[in-house]
Amino acid sequence: MKLHPLALSALAFALSTATLAQAAPQVEVLHYWTSGGEAKSIAELKKMMEAKGVAWKDFAVAxxxxxxxxxALKARVMAGSAPAAAQIKGPAIQEWGQEGVLANIDAAAAEGKWESVLPPVVTNVMKYKGHYVAVPVNVHRVNWLWVNPEVLAKAGAKAPTNFAEFFDAADKIKKAGLVAVAHGGQPWQDATVFESVVLGVGGADFYRKALVQLDQASLSSPTMIKSFETLARIKTYIDKDAAGRDWNLATAMVINGKAGMQFMGDWAKGEFTAAGKVAGKDFLCVPAPGTGNAYTFNIDSLAMFKVKSAEEQKSQLTLAGAVMSPEFQEVFNLNKGSIPVRSGVSRAKFDSCATRSMDDMAATSKANALLPSLAHGMAIDSAKAGAIQDVIAKFMNSNMTPQAAAQALAKAAKTM
Structure with a gap:
């Protein structure tokens, strides 16, 4: 059977298109951005990558x-099939670097002039042995308290700036028949409240000594005991259904007026935004009680893993460049609730919570009160952080005394 020349050329075109489609470079990204605001943010990155001719292979783990x-990441790396990129951060980047599995992305950093647009506190975290192995996505402030002003008005309370005002507001909200503190009883959420309490009770220098340097005297000190006493009191304002509740469901309680306040990082703002709520009107963001002059940070990042083909390596550099672009930094952080990690991004579209976060980050950086979050893997290695988190979770779920908790905390930091 003879084919007409036009049919032959059509067939050749179809085959070449199929080959091209098959050969389209792809990048597999393992992440846990799965809540409403987070999913919206990651969808924007997927769009940007596809516009650059790179197929996005999503590996989302809630x-x-x-x-x-x-x-999931450990299983993939052990099986010899690491994803091209994975959402990891802080000391964990160094731990993966020691395993010899991370890829060098210095070329993307040079092209994007990262050294001139990122603060040193960030670049230090993104490098292993002097080479970039990860790209920062954003900066989260952890020590926020999210407040529903309607609930405050109903209860006749005001937004607190210190613990005396916080407990006064909590009492009034409770008397009004509402939940004072929205919380999810999961270890990392317990640790999120705990670190803000330690900062509010002890101040920036005490926080650094106790939770970053793991100074034994500080961990078992009267100030730490007072921190646990304060945490014990906060426990009394959390509803009985909190066990195992996801953080975004706790945020929804504040959004819907069922609860008055929530201790949570600014990813919570992404939930308010996704629900169409306006900062300063429908919800308030205030520093956690007593922490107005300090800032605990959590930097999300994508670490790049060694991949076999040159095409995949090129896709990794494309991904790193896209993440650091001002366009992505703007759209991602508007959806996520965080602030851009790089300089040169317009503030025009950011709300009052974000601009306050930007100003406070700059001020606390100068005042030596910009601190890595213990609860979110920025302060210490994962083994010690896990042991400390276990103590906090035990305290939250038992009748353990503040004195016993402080002793257990010191022991956990020492024995690992």
Whole structure:
């Protein structure tokens, strides 16, 4: 059977198109951005990558603080099939670097002039042995308190700036028949409240000594005991259904007026935004009680893993460049609730919570009160952080005394 020349050329075109489609470079990204605001943010990155001719292979693993994602990543790396990129951060980047599995992305950093647009506190975290192995996505402030002003008005309370005002507001909200503190009883959420309490009770220098340097005297000190006493009091304002509740469901309680306040990082703002709520009107963001002059940070990042083909390596560099672009930094952080990690991004579209976060980050950086979050994997290695988190969770779920908790905390930091 003879084919007409036009039919032959059509067939050749179809075959070449199929080959091209098959050969389209792709990048597989393991992440745990799965809640409403987060999913919206990651969809924007997917769009940007596809516009650059790189297919996005999504590997989303639900679970607020990324424990499930970490387990999945370990399994993939051990099986010799690491994804091109994975959402990991802080000291965990160094731990993966020591395993010899991370890829060098210095070329993307040079092209994007990262050294001139990122603060040193960020670049230090993104490098292993002097080479970039990860790209930062954003900066989250952890020590926020989210407040529903309608609930405050109903209760005749005001937004607190210190713990005396916080407990006064909590009492009034409770008397009004509403939940004072929205919370999810998961270890990482317990640790999120705890670190803000330690900062509010002890101040920036005490926080650094106790939770970053793991100074034994500080961990078992009267100030730490007072921190646990304060945490014990906060426990009394959390509803009985909190056990196992996801953080975004706790945020929804504040959004819907069922609860008055929530201790949570600014990813919570992404939920308010996704629900069409306006900062300063429908919800308030205030620093956690007593922490107005300090800032605990959590930097999300994508670490790049060694991949075999040159095409995949090129796709990794494309991904790193896209993440650091001002366009992505703007759209991602508007959806996520965080602030851009790089300089040169317009503030025009950011709300009052974000601009306050930007100003406070700059001020606390100068005042030596910009601190890595313990609860979110920025302060210490994962083994010690896990041991400390276990103590906090035990305290939250038992009748353990503040004195016993402080002793257990010191022991956990020492024995690992």
């Amino acid at each position: 679970g607020g603080a990324g424990e499930n994602a970490t387990t």
